[in-house]
Amino acid sequence: MIQETRTHTCRGCGSPNIVKNGTNRSGSPQYHCKECGVYRVLKPKQAYSETERQRVLRACLQRCSLRGVERIFDMARQTVTQWIKAHVQHAPDFRETLLPAAPDDVLELDEIWSFVRKKEDPRWVWTALYRRTRQIVAFAIGDRSKATYLRLWKSIPEEYKHCHTFSDFWAASKQVFPAETHGCVGKETGETAHRERWNNTLRQRDLMSIMRELPSGFFFSTT
Missing domain, CATH: 3.30.420.10 (Ribonuclease H-like superfamily/Ribonuclease H)
Structure with missing residues (x-):
C-alpha cells in the first residue's frame, strides 16, 4: 500500500504553521494561520467558468426548476439564484423589446x-x-x-x-x-x-x- 501525505500551507503568507478551524456554512474545512492570523478556507472551490454559467442560465430559460438545475449541474440553488438576479439586471427594459404598433x-x-x-x-x-x-x-x-x-x-x-x-x-x-x-x-x-x-x-x-x-x-x- 502506498500512502501520500500532503502538507498544507497558508494561502496568505505560505507558512505551514496553521491549525484546523472548523467548517464554514457550506461545510468546507477552514484553517487559522498562527503566523499572519488569517482565517480562511483550506481548499476553496474553483470558480465556475463563463461557459458553465451560460449553460445553467439557458436551462433556467427553458423553465427548468431551481431544484432541477441543482440536481443536473450539482450546484447550490443559492448560486443559481445569484446568477439569475445578475442576468435580469442586465436585461433590456420591457418597452425596448416591443415592436412599433401597426394599424392592423x-x-x-x-x-x-x-x-x-x-x-x-x-x-x-x-x-x-x-x-x-x-x-x-x-x-x-x-x-x-x-x-x-x-x-x-x-x-x-x-x-x-x-x-x-x-x-x-x-x-x-x-x-x-x-x-x-x-x-x-x-x-x-x-x-x-x-x-x-x-x-x-x-x-x-x-x-x-x-x-x-x-x-x-x-x-x-x-x-
Whole structure:
C-alpha cells in the first residue's frame, strides 16, 4: 500500500504553521494561520467558468426548476439564484423589446383564475397579448371588477391603445375599452385563440414549476 501525505500551507503568507478551524456554512474545512492570523478556507472551490454559467442560465430559460438545475449541474440553488438576479439586471427594459404598433395590430384579452392558500381568496390575472409577436404587453391582478379592467387598460403601452382588441363577453370590458376598436367574441371565433393557448401552457407547465418551488402551505389552482 502506498500512502501520500500532503502538507498544507497558508494561502496568505505560505507558512505551514496553521491549525484546523472548523467548517464554514457550506461545510468546507477552514484553517487559522498562527503566523499572519488569517482565517480562511483550506481548499476553496474553483470558480465556475463563463461557459458553465451560460449553460445553467439557458436551462433556467427553458423553465427548468431551481431544484432541477441543482440536481443536473450539482450546484447550490443559492448560486443559481445569484446568477439569475445578475442576468435580469442586465436585461433590456420591457418597452425596448416591443415592436412599433401597426394599424392592423390586435390585442387579445383574457384572464386566468387562481387562489392564494384557499379558494375563498381568489385572484384573476388579466393580460393583453400582442398577436403579431405573442408577447404579453400588459397585465393586472385583482378581481373581475371594472377597477381591475381599468388597471389593465392603463398598463397597456400608449402606442398600443389604438389596436383592435378582443375579449370574452365580460361586461367590464365594454365599460373600459373603446367601443370603436373593441369586440366581445366567443371562443369559436378564434379571435382569442393565442391567448387561450397561453393560458393552457401556463396551467400545464409554468404553474407546475412554480408549485414545485413553493414551500408547503401554499396552494394554487390550475383551473
